[in-house]
Amino acid sequence: MIKPIRVTLVLMYFFTVALSGSLVSLLRPFNPDNTRICGRMFSWGAMKLLGIKLIIEDADILKNMTPSVVIANHQDNLDLFVHGAIVPRRTVSVGKKSLKYLPLFGQVYWLSGNIMIDRRKSRESINAMAETTEALKKNKTSIWVFAEGTRNRGKGLLPFKKGAFHMAKQAGVPIVPICASTYPGKIDLGKWRAGTVILKVLPPIETELLGKHDLSELRSTTHELMARTIDELDRRVSA
Numbered sequence: 595m596i597k598p599i600r601v602t603l604v605l606m607y608f609f610t611v612a613l614s615g616s617l618v619s620l621l622r623p624f625n626p627d628n629t630r631i632c633g634r635m636f637s638w639g640a641m642k643l644l645g646i647k648l649i650i651e652d653a654d655i656l657k658n659m660t661p662s663v664v665i666a667n668h669q670d671n672l673d674l675f676v677h678g679a680i681v682p683r684r685t686v687s688v689g690k691k692s693l694k695y696l697p698l699f700g701q702v703y704w705l706s707g708n709i710m711i712d713r714r715k716s717r718e719s720i721n722a723m724a725e726t727t728e729a730l731k732k733n734k735t736s737i738w739v740f741a742e743g744t745r746n747r748g749k750g751l752l753p754f755k756k757g758a759f760h761m762a763k764q765a766g767v768p769i770v771p772i773c774a775s776t777y778p779g780k781i782d783l784g785k786w787r788a789g790t791v792i793l794k795v796l797p798p799i800e801t802e803l804l805g806k807h808d809l810s811e812l813r814s815t816t817h818e819l820m821a822r823t824i825d826e827l828d829r830r831v832s833a
Contacts, residue, residue, distance in 0.1 A: 596785075596786065597783040597784045600643055600644055600645070600783050601783070603643045604640050604643050604644060607639050607640055608640070608699075611632070611639070612697075612698035612701075612702050613698055614635065615628075615631075615632040615635060615636075615702040615706075616698060616701050616702050616705065618631060618632070619632070619702055619705030619706055623705050623707075624705065624706075624707040625706075625707060626684045626686050626706075626707045626729070626733070626735045627683055627684050628702075628705065628706035628707060629681055629686050629687065629706045629707065629708060630681045630682065630684075630685060632678075632702055632706055633679070633680075633681040634678060634679065634681070635678075636674055636675055636678040637674075637676070637677075637678035637679035638679070640674075640675040641675055641676075641679070644672075644675070644781075644783060644788055645785065645787055645789075646676075646777075646788050646789055646790070646791055647787070647789070647790045647791070648676065648679055648790075648791050648793065649790065649791070649792045650680055650792075650793045650794075650795075651792065651793065651794040652794060652795040652796070653680060653795055655795045655796075655797060655798070656680070656682040656683075656795060659682050659683075659736065659770060660767070660768070661684075661730045661731070661735060661736050662730075662736045662762075662767050662768045662769065662798060663730070663736070663737050663739060663758050663759075663762040663765075663767060663768070663769050664737065664738045664739065664771075664772060665738075665739050665740070665741040665754075665758050665769060665770070665771050665820075666738070666741075666771070666772040666774065667740070667746065667773060667820065667824060668740035668742050668743075668744065668745050668746060669745060669747065669748055669774065669776065669777060669778055670747065670748070670777070670778045671745075672777070672781075673740075673745075673774075676774055676777070677772070677774065677793070679793070680772060680793050680795070681738065682736055684735050684736060685735065685736040685737070685738050686706065686707045686708045686709060686729065686735060686736075686738065687709070687737065687738040687739065688708070688709045688710075688711065688726065688737060688738075688739060688757075689708055689709070689710055690710070690711070691711055709725055709726060726761050726765070727761070727764050727765045730761070730765035730767050731765050731766070736770075737758075737761060739757065741755060741757075741816075742755070747778055748777065748778030748779050748780070751817065751820060751821045751824060753817070754813050754816070754817050756809070756813065759809045759812055759816075762801045763801045763804060763809055766801065767801065767802075768798035768799055768800050768801060769798065769799045769801060769812075769816065770795065770796070770797075770798050771795075771796040771816060771819065771820050771823075772793060772794070772795050772796070773793070773794045773796065773820050773824050774792070774793050774827075775790075775791055775792040775793075775824065775827035776827075776828050776831075777791050780831070791831075792827045792830065792831060796819065796820070796823065799812070799816060
């Protein structure tokens with residue numbers, strides 16, 4: 595009985611925050627800090643309504659973070675609420691252009707200054723790469739990327755796409771990994787205490803001195819590091 599009530603309340607909360615976020619973003623359109631503010635708003639109430647306990651570790655790394663490419667594991671639609679709690683200052687994301695047409699949320703996403711592309715069009719992808727480099731180097735803005743490129747549905751970390759690593763190398767900025775423990779299939783919204791999710795921020799990985807041929811190894815070692823960390827977080831949640 596509690597699950598449908600929760601889902602209904604979260605949907606109501608989602609649209610309320612989306613409307614509020616739209617108003618905030620209209621007052622300061624395309625400000626790169628809008629994403630952090632809206633992320634906090636989405637996460638704060640939704641996690642309480644869903645009965646999910648969120649533990650955040652090593653968030654201090656983000657306090658003095660220089661412009662960086664932040665990469666995180668992408669599991670489910672609830673990532674909006676899970677990762678929303680930890681979006682750093684002046685951080686935007688690269689997302690599908692189709693998001694722009696979602697009622698209310700799409701407008702918030704667009705007005706928050708996030709970079710929207712049609713991945714089917716190579717020219718748009720090239721332009722987006724130039725735009726992210728500009729944001730990282732000149733606008734002192736960080737870029738959030740789900741490096742897997744799609745949701746893994748809790749079935750383990752998928753192979754990483756190249757884009758985030760090329761982006762970091764081209765701009766000469768660090769990569770900051772953020773890992774969330776696996777929650778699809780482990781969160782029971784039918785229980786008063788639905789479950790626990792741990793978010794852990796890992797130390798920055800410098801890219802400035804890397805050669806172009808080092809990026810493949812960097813992608814592989816970063817994937818291994820994040821996979822090990824997620825496994826460790828999963829063991830702790832299950833203990």
